[in-house]
Amino acid sequence: MKVEIVKEEDVVAARQAARQAVVAYKFSLVDQTRIITAVSELARNILLYAVCGWMEYHEVSGPRGKKGLEFVFQDYGPGIIDIDLAMTPGYSTGNGLGLGLSGARRLMDDFAITSHQGEGTIVRITKWLN
Ligand SMILES: Nc1ncnc2c1ncn2[C@@H]1O[C@H](COP(=O)(O)OP(=O)(O)OP(=O)(O)O)[C@@H](O)[C@H]1O
Ligand SMILES: [Mg+2]
Numbered sequence: 001m002k003v004e005i006v007k008e009e010d011v012v013a014a015r016q017a018a019r020q021a022v023v024a025y026k027f028s029l030v031d032q033t034r035i036i037t038a039v040s041e042l043a044r045n046i047l048l049y050a051v052c053g054w055m056e057y058h059e060v061s062g063p064r065g066k067k068g069l070e071f072v073f074q075d076y077g078p079g080i081i082d083i084d085l086a087m088t089p090g091y092s093t094g095n096g097l098g099l100g101l102s103g104a105r106r107l108m109d110d111f112a113i114t115s116h117q118g119e120g121t122i123v124r125i126t127k128w129l130n
Pocket of ligand 1: 041045046049050075077078079080086087091092093094095096097098099100101102121
């Protein structure tokens with residue numbers, strides 16, 4: 001499932017797609033909220049800092065038959081020069097609180113970010129079913 005993110009309504013669409021997925025996978029209500037919050041933050045970042053990109057998600061399997069959902073956010077925006085700095089709670093180049101990336105990392109089980117200046121950014125987040 002892939003959702004293009006180029007306008008405000010697409011952030012809502014990404015959130016709705018994530019909501020359907022987490023309900024279908026029977027995540028706990030607490031985890032559903034965590035995932036949807038993280039998805040909203042990362043989708044909004046694409047709109048704010050990269051102008052356009054997309055979210056894609058799929059089932060992942062871990063050791064011992066574990067199942068989870070991975071959401072991938074990819075853009076061809078300006079990229080992030082200093083990822084450690086961008087991940088620091090309170091750091092924002094916009095007029096946000098600077099809590100989106102660090103919050104998404106805290107809310108999810110796995111979080112990975114790769115970014116290259118002038119090429120774009122990829123953020124991957126995973127939540128495993130208990
Ligand atoms: N997809 C992206 N492309 C380029 N820069 C990004 C991207 N996502 C985040 N950033 C940079 O990382 C900084 C921190 O992002 P983060 O989401 O943590 O905070 P914020 O968006 O500034 O504020 P908040 O999310 O709390 O409203 C941003 O201010 C921006 O400079
Ligand atoms: Mg943000």
